[in-house]
Amino acid sequence: MSVPTVIVHRDADLLAQAVAARLITRLVDTQAARGSAHLVLTGGTVGIATLAALAGTPAHDAIDWRALDIWWGDERFLPTGDPERNETGARLALLDKVDVDPSRVHVMPGPDSGLTAEQAAEGYAAELARAARPEDHGPVPSFDVLLLGMGPDGHVASLFPGQPALYEEERTVVAVHGSPKPPPTRLSLTFPALRAAREIWVVAAGAEKAQAVHLALAEAGPFQVPAAGARGRQRTLFLLDRAAAAKIPATMGRMASP
Numbered sequence: 001m002s003v004p005t006v007i008v009h010r011d012a013d014l015l016a017q018a019v020a021a022r023l024i025t026r027l028v029d030t031q032a033a034r035g036s037a038h039l040v041l042t043g044g045t046v047g048i049a050t051l052a053a054l055a056g057t058p059a060h061d062a063i064d065w066r067a068l069d070i071w072w073g074d075e076r077f078l079p080t081g082d083p084e085r086n087e088t089g090a091r092l093a094l095l096d097k098v099d100v101d102p103s104r105v106h107v108m109p110g111p112d113s114g115l116t117a118e119q120a121a122e123g124y125a126a127e128l129a130r131a132a133r134p135e136d137h138g139p140v141p142s143f144d145v146l147l148l149g150m151g152p153d154g155h156v157a158s159l160f161p162g163q164p165a166l167y168e169e170e171r172t173v174v175a176v177h178g179s180p181k182p183p184p185t186r187l188s189l190t191f192p193a194l195r196a197a198r199e200i201w202v203v204a205a206g207a208e209k210a211q212a213v214h215l216a217l218a219e220a221g222p223f224q225v226p227a228a229g230a231r232g233r234q235r236t237l238f239l240l241d242r243a244a245a246a247k248i249p250a251t252m253g254r255m256a257s258p
C-alpha cells in the first residue's frame with residue numbers, strides 16, 4: 001500500500017480542472033503502455049465537476065475513449081435515469097459527450113433491473129470478476145485510476161463509519177442499507193476491491209471536509225474514518241482545495257496552485 005501524497009489547489013474549480021488534466025495524462029500513458037485502461041468513477045460534487053471539466057477541455061480527445069472500461073465505486077440504488085444516481089450525473093457531465101464503448105460502461109444496476117440490492121451487488125461483483133485477468137491476481141481488474149469523493153464523516157464510496165460494509169473481507173461489492181447520506185440504499189465496492197487499484201485519488205473540497213482529511217492522513221482507523229483505508233497499490237493522492245487542506249500540517253500539503 002502506498003503512502004498518500006497531498007496536492008493542494010486554490011479552490012474547488014481549479015481542483016476539478018487540475019484533476020481532469022491529470023486524468024488525461026494518466027489514461028493516455030496507460031493506454032500507450034497497455035492498450036486500454038480501467039477508470040473508476042465517483043459521485044459527489046468534486047467527482048462530477050471533474051468529469052464536467054474533462055468534457056470541457058479539448059485535450060480529452062487524446063484519450064481513446066473506446067479503449068476505456070468505466071466502473072463505479074458506488075451507486076445510489078435508484079432507477080435508471082434518476083437524477084440522484086451517480087451514473088446519471090456522470091452521463092450528463094461527460095459520458096454522453098465522448099465516444100465511449102457502451103459495452104465498457106459498467107453501470108451498477110438499480111431497482112428497475114428487477115434485482116434486489118444484494119442481487120445487484122452480486123451481479124456487479126461477477127462483472128468485475130469477468131473483467132479481471134490472471135495478472136490481476138484477484139477478482140477485480142487492477143483499476144488504473146480509482147476516483148473517490150469523501151464525505152465530512154470521512155466516508156468514501158458508500159463505506160460509512162461504523163457500518164458493516166467496512167468489515168467485508170471477501171466480497172468485492174456489497175449492498176448498503178441505512179446510509180446516513182440519502183438515499184438509504186446503495187451499492188458499494190468494499191475495501192478489498194478499492195485496494196486492488198493501482199492508483200487511488202481522493203478528491204475533496206470545502207471547509208466541511210477539513211477534519212476528515214486531517215484524520216484520514218493522520219492514519220486514523222478505517223472503521224472510524226473510511227478514507228484512512230483508501231490506499232492504492234502504487235499511488236495514493238489526496239487532491240484537495242485549500243479549505244479542505246486547512247487542518248493538515250503545512251509540511252504535508254504541496255501547494256500546486258498558489
Ligand SMILES: O=C(O)[C@H](O)[C@@H](O)[C@H](O)[C@H](O)COP(=O)(O)O
Binds near residue numbers: 042156
Ligand atoms: O454517492 C455518493 O454520494 C458518493 O459517491 C459519495 O461517496 C461522495 O463522493 C461523497 O459523499 C462526497 O460527496 P460531495 O463531494 O458531494 O461532498
